[in-house]
Amino acid sequence: MSASTHLNSSATDGPPSPHTNGSGPLHGLRVLDAGFVYAAPIAAMLLGDYGADVIKIEHPQGDPARTHGWQKEGHGLWWKVIARNKRTVTLNFSSAEGRVLLCALLREADVFVENFRPGVLEAWGLGPEVMHSINPRLIILRVTGFGQQGPYAQRRAFGTLAEAMSGFAHQTGQETGPPTLPPFGLADGVAGITGALAITLALYHRDARGGKGQVIDLSLLEPLLGILGPGPTVFDQLGIAPGRHGNRSPNNSPRNAYQCNDDRWVAISASSTSIARRVLQLVGHPQIAEEPWFTHAGERAKRADLLDQLVGDWIAARSFETVVAAFTDAGAAIAPIYDIGQLMTDPHILHRQSIITCEDEDLGPIRMQNIFFRMSQTPGAVHFTGRRLGQDNHDVFTEAGVDGATLARLSREGTI
Template sequence: MPPTDAPPDPPQLGDAPKPAQGPLSGLRVLDAGFVYAAPIAAMLLGDFGADVIKVEHPRGDPARTHGWQKDGHGLWWKVISRNKKTVTLNFRSPRGHELLCDLLKEADVFVENFRPGVLEEWGLGPEVMHEINPNLIILRVTGFGQTGPYSKRRAFGTLAEAMSGFAYQTGEEGGPPTLPPFGLADGVAGVTGALAVMMALYHRDACGGGGQIIDLSLLEPLLGILGPAPTVYDQLGVIPGRHGNRSPNNAPRNAYQTADDRWVAISASATSVAVRVLALVGRPDIATEPWFPFAGERAARADLLDECVGKWIGERDFDQVMEAFTDAGAAIAPIYDVEQLLADAHVTERESITLCPDEDLGPIRMQNLFFRLSKTPGEIKFGGRRLGQDNSEIFGQFSGVDEDELASLRADGVV
């Protein structure tokens, strides 16, 4: 049973042995992206051992000040910039251009999300980068891609969520289209970008290929996971619309309120699960109807099924509902807020939320690695660092910049 009381004490740093070096150990990534999608791609590479250097304009990535803050430190920044060393660099300036080229010589991956043509205007297009380092993988993240009539438009994830059809299909039937309250398109593009980088690295390192350019838009990965709407329209002329928490493909599937004002979610995509649900709520007779084995037919009768399931759940407390559904093998999950999520026994045991060392805020909790590798696990070593914190180390190592020159560059606005 998911606990409903206060969260347990988080695990302490040092409780578990440190994992081995990640599978991407030795890979060097320059993260020149800003805000979310491109930095998330670089974060994922860093989670599994890549040496990620975050390259920011001296003004700083706007993500540093987005969302909630504590003591002047952005909390989302701490997550998406974990495991990254940070340098500041205005590479539009002549000396900044030189310093970036020094970094490119030793890099495996360069991640950026400037509008198409901007890097070329600064003399840093892919052709120039590949002259410097022919084996470089260049991940270019934009709103609409490097080509097409919208390519140079300013874009954020919200626009991809709108154009892709996501917002049109989200919300209550008869209500307005609904946008997500978080960076969904950015997150999907970030995961996709990390996958694309790994494919390009495999081609380079295992197949004898060289460097290449990855053209990744925010629009297309989100569009790709939204189901078969283009195919449905092409073949049937049907435009999928909004269904609230229901599914047009199966039933019962909805959010239901318990007698003590908690919420649960039920999905019965499999007929066998739907049979268990109807038996549990006292209507096994419905499961004997000739239409019942067909998910689409059940979806067409969602009012009937929701009435039965919703009434049964609405007469019982949360704990009773969860126990009964779990014992019956009927698929159910609580609808959590973040406090309830952190208190959940399964989330706690699997360490889905982990404790991260941070020099500014002390140990902080954040989402753990997206997946687990049995032989080469990843690791979160530290949270997002301060602006330009590693300038001395990185520019000293790659360009021979000493402290006197660094002070001069800082005064000139280069770093």
């Protein structure tokens, strides 16, 4: 460590920032989010939603997520969501003095989140062994495309590659069409949620079981593979590789997207026989529900052409409002296929406050997704939206014991 960076240890007891979270089950925990773009930052976002003091550490050039996607007045809109409940600091810890500052932050941290390629932190002298020598209680989440070890560990990877390799794209799309990738960061989101779960498990082991810090090796590939159903088991036991079925299910029918006569669309799922029977009665074909094969979901799936024709014709002759009302009254499972604007005006979404309005310091009132789940005793909350680059440098580094003159010099030199 460079002796030129002056750290005053007594400053760590200073007053908390007004932007730290004051409630939630993770209140009192400090998370250093050194990830960028999506998966690792989503994991940290979830911890911040439930009370952790999350410090977003960016290179002085900024996280690329700040400029990804739609923007307004130069402010990235996805950034406002993914960086909510995070204080923001800039730090180039590939430099010697940057590493000194990072080590100072690590001493007071509970969790460190990163998604550098395997070996990068080690090359900077910041591998897990070094971090644990500084803070043995530290939980380290390492997010990569393919994991820390293996033939593909050093490959550059984004969620798209995981969506391709996992089998997701192979199973998605029309039966006669090409494999289809999702239009959003599905693998990143699944990995982010998984990472937050892994961190809380590690914290429980540390704090409730008398354990110590540990390293979590999380790939983008494995969580997505894990939620894709029994594909490996089916292939192992039956030699079948699940393929594309459009909006149908290979396991039951009717299950599809159907168009109404006013060009609105609805989705129907009849996984249980009782729901399937109600659908057929509603569309005027109760005799089909009395066929011996109808009680078996797999047999219904084999007759999807017939069932889709009967259900689809009935829906195609009616308006969206009529179809939804009829299915709802009959106790048959149906949901509108919304675009985001339609979703945001739905009465259930409004009642549940699934979309909330937050006050943003740059854009004023903005709307975004609410926290993912509700807890009766220790609820989470969105306290503030994504902040400006390095906005909390003074507060955070002062808390870590850095004096004002040193901060000014480090800023001039591009370390922060």
